[in-house]
Amino acid sequence: QMQLQESGPGLVKPSGTLSLTCSVSYDSISNTHWWTWVRQPPGKGLEWIGEIQYSGTTNYNPSLKSRVTISLDKSKNQFSLSLTSVTAADTAVYYCACSTGWWRIDHWGQGTLVTASS
């Protein structure tokens, strides 16, 4: 059973860049899955950030597209999220996740809280 684990700083300064990495276990990042990031502000609902496939093809939420980059590191079996020009509104639990098909997200990491604050 695939396992996903987020890692990265829990605190980012406003106007800075949020960087998170997701380590994938018991599956290969080179499989034909879509590797995904979703976030959830405290007490609020889920927001899809974007996804990347093994080929490098990406899709991003239009509301975040100008600030987001998702990338793969096949040598480390990881994928990453970069979000620039962070504000307090970017404070959220960030989940890395995976869709193995059928347009649903069927594997999730435990999530990591990132706070944008000085």
Place this chain on the structure above:
Amino acid sequence: EIVLTQSPGTLSLSPGERATLSCRASQSVSSNYLAWYQQKPGQAPRLLIYGASTRATGIPDRFSGSVSGTDFTLTISRLEPEDFAVYYCQQYGSSMYTFGQGTKLEIK
């Protein structure tokens, strides 16, 4: 962008009762692209239903999904104590996912 509107916002029921949760799409959504998730406090979402009506691996058969036009429904036939949580619907279209705002199912 397709907007998903879930109702009610909060549903108060007792164990053993039947729960009916609604998700309405602002425009036509293929049934293939509609999923439901359960989220408990402090936990990641858990996939329950995909393709509008197919249960994910390990999901009890008291959970079922259905569709009528742009209205999607998640039904829990007989509530167990562990079913009280927040439920989200999700659709995929135009190369992006969108989620409904969630329905909180609480113990009455």
